[in-house]
Amino acid sequence: MSTAVRPSLIEISPHTTRPTALPDHVYAVLKQRILSCALPPNERLIEKKLCAELRVSRTPLREALNRLSHEELVSFQPHAGYRVAGITLAGFKNLIELRSIVEPQAAALAAERATPADLAALRAQATQPHDPSEEHSFIQYCQANSHFHLLVVRCARNSMLENIVMSALDMYQRPTYLRIGRQMDPSNPSSKHHAIVDAIERRDAEAARTIMRQHIQGGGERIMAALQAAHIT
Amino acid sequence: MSTAVRPSLIEISPHTTRPTALPDHVYAVLKQRILSCALPPNERLIEKKLCAELRVSRTPLREALNRLSHEELVSFQPHAGYRVAGITLAGFKNLIELRSIVEPQAAALAAERATPADLAALRAQATQPHDPSEEHSFIQYCQANSHFHLLVVRCARNSMLENIVMSALDMYQRPTYLRIGRQMDPSNPSSKHHAIVDAIERRDAEAARTIMRQHIQGGGERIMAALQAAHIT
């Protein structure tokens, strides 16, 4: 490829890993565009066009596409190419079920294992304010929400759990964005988050588990209703 | 690459997916060799040598290596290449914790959702005999065991859970093999399996969850002891 200055590839990245090598850049950019719906669901992803746009050759691009397809953010058929993964009600139900299984247990472990530094970080993230008058407020709010859940699972000190929850939170992002325009959670998720931190702080694993489960299932049902209202099957 | 007849690439594959394209073949072969310890932990994986041996070019090989590294069956450092992932006690603890979280809940869901056909398949797999006098008996026994757990999670009808458990079962394989030579589980896992099927059959989600949790934790502790005895940190 040319040695010309590469355009700023990294825009924003929800939970990125090594932002070093070329395939990782491409992965991060595509993931951001997919999760933000800048690349809409079911959009065809043609290697040559993406190569030209991102100024990379097909090799690192294909590596990124492969990663995304294994994370089920893009779908793939042999010799028929890649598409941005569609959003389905069934898929979202599976996702909620997964989160309802893993995150409450992770919260219970967090209650046993969180350090004082962890607690401080959790409290800070739960307190994170968002200005509803701002244009980007809803997206910021979603990402802050997501980050809080990530911090909780990190307290469980289990990288496998962490990876699963990270991936689940990523997949949760697009269905959430479809709710843009609708009112936010009337039960105020921030107070739920504080309640979770409270439980972790007093080492009450059972309460942490229960509140987390209710929090996830409540939010999930609201989004499912929105999906059905949007006639997404 | 040459058009000469390709050697039989697929040997045995625990849980393989599309066995169609070249990268999938390579993936399946490498995975089998890694999980069976034919490629021992920490072995360096040099692209050129593997290419020559498997008669493929670097492109499909690298795709397979990438997949394996994201599944944490091979480790990777930029410009320093791939190695077969090491086996660590900490990693195994995380794995047990993950399985203890996901599989009991999956068993509970299975109790709600299993069809008569599911129940028949579960019962058949739990009854699967193994001949302790056979040379390959231990490995067959492990794989039958693994397959039973896979069937249970399939009854939960959630592909995300299924993928997580499939991956976890794969990662469980190598630590189990290190126990070769030691006696098998004296508490007879087959009877535990039947107890799980019993619970699912009578739609007793609570019992299914409990028995599955005890089964996983019991087996995990025995293997952990073996790992420590083998001085694996």
Place this chain on the structure above:
DNA sequence: ATAAATTAGCTTGTATACAAGTATACAAAT
């Protein structure tokens, strides 16, 4: 003799050419 530095070899990273397969558009027949 030991340790640091340099260089040679090897391995991985990227780009691109070529092969194989697919989809679409167009034409012809029902």
Place this chain on the structure above:
DNA sequence: ATTTGTATACTTGTATACAAGCTAATTTAT
């Protein structure tokens, strides 16, 4: 008008050449 067959253009699959970077061995200086 609809459907089916075919050909063309396009997309993906694989191989390989070249560039960049790491490893390790060898040499030199202390």
